[in-house]
Every structure is written in C-alpha cells, then in structure tokens.
Amino acid sequence: MQKCSICRKETKTWAWQPDLESFYLPGNHIRGFAAIAVGDQCKGKIDNKEVVNFTHKKQRFQSNGNGWELI
Ligand SMILES: [Zn+2]
Numbered sequence: 056m057q058k059c060s061i062c063r064k065e066t067k068t069w070a071w072q073p074d075l076e077s078f079y080l081p082g083n084h085i086r087g088f089a090a091i092a093v094g095d096q097c098k099g100k101i102d103n104k105e106v107v108n109f110t111h112k113k114q115r116f117q118s119n120g121n122g123w124e125l126i
Pocket residue numbers: 059060061062063064065093094095096097098
C-alpha cells in the first residue's frame with residue numbers, strides 16, 4: 056500500500072487535493088489537480104489548518120492551511 060506523503064508512516068487512506076481544499080477516496084480524485092496521498096492522522100492536521108510538509112513529484116512542499124508552496 057502507498058504511504059502517507061506527509062508522515063511517510065501511515066497508509067494512504069485519502070487523496071488530498073490542496074488546490075480544491077478537498078479530500079477524496081483514493082481513485083476518486085479530480086483529474087487535472089495535484090493529488091497528495093495522506094492518512095487519517097495527517098488529514099486531521101490539515102483539517103485543523105496545521106502546517107504540514109509533504110512530498111509531491113519528488114519535491115517537498117508546505118501547506119499552512121491557506122495554499123501550498125515549494126520549500
Ligand atoms: Zn500521515
């Protein structure tokens with residue numbers, strides 16, 4: 056199973072789409088927008104607008120609950 060892109064420990068249970076501020080079940084995300092694999096615990100951090108760092112296309116990004124950017 057694919058791992059969470061934030062903590063790299065828990066199993067992916069959601070496809071997070073930061074541009075849409077939405078979570079989808081894996082495979083049901085919206086095409087054309089970045090989809091980040093995340094688990095339940097890290098989804099909770101995002102829901103709480105906590106700062107999270109994650110890997111996407113082999114680069115590191117940060118989200119602060121208001122957009123996301125390369126770090
Ligand atoms: Zn996680």
